[in-house]
Structures are given as structure tokens and as C-alpha cells.
Amino acid sequence: MVFTTALLTIFLRISSSAAEPIPAIQYLPRVLVASPDNTCGGTTGYTCVGSQAGNCCSSSGWCGKTDAYCNTSAGCQTSFGKCVSTTISPDGTCGGANGYRCHEGECCSSDGFCGTEAKYCNIDTCQPEFGNCGFPSYPQISPDGTCGGENGYDCTSSGFGDCCSSSGYCGDSTAFCAQGCQSAFSASCLTTNIPTLNGACGAKKGGYICAGGRYEGQCCSSDGFCGSSFIYCGTGCQTGFGKCT
Numbered sequence: 001m002v003f004t005t006a007l008l009t010i011f012l013r014i015s016s017s018a019a020e021p022i023p024a025i026q027y028l029p030r031v032l033v034a035s036p037d038n039t040c041g042g043t044t045g046y047t048c049v050g051s052q053a054g055n056c057c058s059s060s061g062w063c064g065k066t067d068a069y070c071n072t073s074a075g076c077q078t079s080f081g082k083c084v085s086t087t088i089s090p091d092g093t094c095g096g097a098n099g100y101r102c103h104e105g106e107c108c109s110s111d112g113f114c115g116t117e118a119k120y121c122n123i124d125t126c127q128p129e130f131g132n133c134g135f136p137s138y139p140q141i142s143p144d145g146t147c148g149g150e151n152g153y154d155c156t157s158s159g160f161g162d163c164c165s166s167s168g169y170c171g172d173s174t175a176f177c178a179q180g181c182q183s184a185f186s187a188s189c190l191t192t193n194i195p196t197l198n199g200a201c202g203a204k205k206g207g208y209i210c211a212g213g214r215y216e217g218q219c220c221s222s223d224g225f226c227g228s229s230f231i232y233c234g235t236g237c238q239t240g241f242g243k244c245t
Contacts, residue, residue, distance in 0.1 A: 055082040094114050094127065109126065141155075156187040193211070
């Protein structure tokens with residue numbers, strides 16, 4: 001009787017345990033590890049995001065930042081890094097969800113816009129997969145009034161003027177902000193109605209106008225030069241680029 005009771009107790013315990021629902025297995029999301037040796041995808045499973053070689057994983061499993069690594073048409077592995085298409089930006093945006101590339105010569109900024117100034121091309125934050133990158137840490141404000149060229153100094157907020165002239169000096173006048181102003185190192189280059197600095201003017205001479213400085217109030221001749229005589233102001237004078245009589 002005691003033995004029978006013991007067996008019944010064991011049976012009831014087993015039955016009770018079997019009736020309890022088995023908790024579902026929970027899978028943790030896969031965490032990709034940044035490549036320590038520039039390999040990626042495939043058997044290693046490393047991601048190129050954060051790799052010094054570049055953020056793109058090529059079809060052959062190596063990290064890089066050129067088209068051979070980053071272009072989807074070349075086999076870039078989207079699961080193990082960033083990839084781009086060959087679609088050129090139609091609206092000035094780049095990178096991110098749309099994956100647009102900037103036009104030739106433009107840089108893609110960290111916040112996804114195309115441009116040529118230092119704030120777009122800073123090599124510390126620029127997105128090399130979607131455009132060019134070329135300027136050192138931004139901003140490098142000019143400490144001495146020089147700009148552009150080899151030192152790469154920017155005139156913006158320098159105290160010397162916000163425009164970098166063609167000769168590499170900061171200033172605010174027409175001589176700095178008009179013809180030849182280096183937009184990559186400036187904040188205030190004129191983009192319309194730009195006064196000429198050398199007398200060239202008109203539609204075929206860069207669109208410069210005869211205004212400001214020594215050419216103020218002059219006429220733009222048919223062959224694109226500023227002057228005040230009849231040959232400049234008479235027949236063929238370009239009305240949109242200076243005075244005409």
C-alpha cells in the first residue's frame with residue numbers, strides 16, 4: 001500500500017510538470033564586431049563600419065573605401081558595411097538612406113549634404129563613400145590672415161575677413177570676395193553680380209560685371225572688356241554686365 005501510494009505521488013508530480021508550458025527560446029540580436037584586420041563578411045563575420053581601412057566590405061571580403069569596395073555593382077556586401085549605388089544626387093543630399101553620390105569634385109558632409117567648402121570636405125567627418133574628402137580637421141581658422149593653398153586655413157570667423165582671395169589672403173572687400181574668391185576657404189564669396197578684378201567681363205568671361213573698384217561705372221564691350229569709350233559703350237555693349245549708352 002505504501003509502495004502504491006509512492007508511485008501515485010511520483011506520477012502526479014510528473015503529470016503536473018509536463019502540463020506546465022515550456023518558455024519560448026529568446027534569441028539575442030546578432031552583434032557585428034568591427035574588423036580588426038580589414039577582413040569582413042564571409043567566414044569572419046566582421047563588419048567594416050569603424051575599420052580604419054574604410055567602411056565598405058567588398059565582394060572578396062576586404063574593407064575599403066573606393067568604388068571597388070563600396071559600389072553595389074561591384075558586389076559590396078551590405079550586411080557587413082556601408083554600400084553605395086552609382087546614382088548621382090539629384091537634390092544635393094547624399095549618403096544615408098538614399099545612398100546618393102555627390103557630383104564629381106563635391107564632398108558629402110557628415111549630415112548628408114553635398115558641397116565643396118571645408119565643412120563638407122573635412123576628412124574627419126566627410127563620408128568618402130559618397131564623394132570626395134580632402135580638408136584636414138575643420139575648422140582650421142586662419143591665425144595670420146593667410147588662407148587656402150598649402151596651409152588650408154579658412155577665413156570664416158578669422159577676424160581678418162570671411163573671404164579668401166585668389167592670392168591666399170583673408171578680407172571682406174571686393175578684392176577678396178569677388179573674382180577668384182576661394183569658396184572652399186570662405187563664407188562670403190559673391191555668387192552673383194561679381195565685380196571683375198582684371199577688366200574681363202560679360203557672358204563669355206566668367207559673367208563678371210564692370211562694377212566696384214577701378215571699373216566702377218564702366219561699360220562691358222562686345223568682346224568682354226571694361227572701359228568707358230564708345231568702343232566699349234556703343235554697339236555690342238553687354239547691358240547686363242555694365243553701363244551702356
